[in-house]
Amino acid sequence: MVERVLAGGLGPDPRTSRIAMAFVTRQAVRHDGRGTGYRNEVLSLRLAGAVGSCAVEPGALPDAAIDDCVGADVARLLEHPLLPVRVAALDAYLLHVGPHTPRNGARPFPLSAGTSLEKSRARARAVVELLDLPTGATVLVVGVVNSLLEALRSRGLRPVPCDLKGGVTEWGEEVVTDALGAAEHCDALLVSGMTLGNGSFEPLRRHARAHGKQLVMFAQTGSAVLPRFLGHGVSAVCAEPYPFFWLDAGAGTLHRYGLPGRGPDGGR
Structure with a gap:
């Protein structure tokens, strides 16, 4: 590219x-x-x-x-x-x-004004809706965001939190550090755009493509880069260019991209 x-x-x-x-x-x-x-x-x-x-x-x-x-x-x-x-x-x-417009494949998702936690949870719902998985499926979450873990569990999905820093989640769950190793045992991948900046995106993209797994990106980093990978290992993107939802309490807009038949916005 x-x-x-x-x-x-x-x-x-x-x-x-x-x-x-x-x-x-x-x-x-x-x-x-x-x-x-x-x-x-x-x-x-x-x-x-x-x-x-x-x-x-x-x-x-x-x-x-x-x-x-x-x-x-x-x-x-x-x-x-x-x-x-x-x-x-x-x-x-x-x-x-190529701005985030419907002409370029983006579907706007409005974020209402609210507290930092309310906006975080609303963003998480917008991201998780892009996964098309049955109840009980296991999702690798690369870049631990507590609201995303909550949203996945609320849909009956089983998150596997992963972050280079390791540690534990808010609920005491172990955070794994080997994303590619953990991906082998997960049904789908939910990945931060931050992986573009630390060099770990490409191995995950190749894994998803090779194994036919859904790879959904939540992207403050590379919001305009990652939609270019749709159909090449990436199945959907929730793009959030600057200013990010956490910068103020006002309303905002996310931009969701998806393939036909994948997620709520695919093909519409």
């Missing part, structure tokens, strides 16, 4: 497309009624009216990366030594040339 962009095959010459703004969003949260919290850190790049993003582990992104991005052309950033920079640049470019 990067090669196609650099060759001008997906839109205007990336050498003439310059990033006007680069910024990092840092957030810490603990929802009311939850015993644990977490942190997010996201690199975002603005290209014209589009903002591309890539989540990183908190503290992992050097401050100099921001300076590298501002005023740089997309082609240069697609060859940057840091993978999160390359992903954010690709996301910005693809969102600029």
Whole structure:
């Protein structure tokens, strides 16, 4: 995909497309009624009216990366030594040339205003609805989000939480660290777009494609990148470009993509 962009095959010459703004969003949260919290850190790049993003582990992104991005052309950033920079640049470019619209295959899903927990649960329902599975099926969840685990259980599905950091969930369940190993024993995969930024997406995509398993992505990272993989291992995407649901209490919109016969939006 990067090669196609650099060759001008997906839109205007990336050498003439310059990033006007680069910024990092840092957030810490603990929802009311939850015993644990977490942190997010996201690199975002603005290209014209589009903002591309890539989540990183908190503290992992050097401050100099921001300076590298501002005023740089997309082609240069697609060859940057840091993978999160390359992903954010690709996301910005693809969102600029192919915004989340029905014409491009997106189906809007409105998020109502509410508390951080209410919006998290609403987002989780929107994501989980994209899975087409029988009761009792096992779902690998890569990138532990408590609301997603709740939503899966409410549908009679059995989540297997997975995260590179390991640990336990809010309910004391073990969080596995070997996503590909755990995928062998699961019926479907529900995966964070953050896997684009840490290099773990491609093995999971290949596994899903080779074994005919549903792979649903929830994507703040790479919201415009991941829909390009529909039909190539990815079965559905819940795309959420910046600003993300956790940034304010107001209403917002998610953009869902799915294949015919897969999930509530497929073929409609």
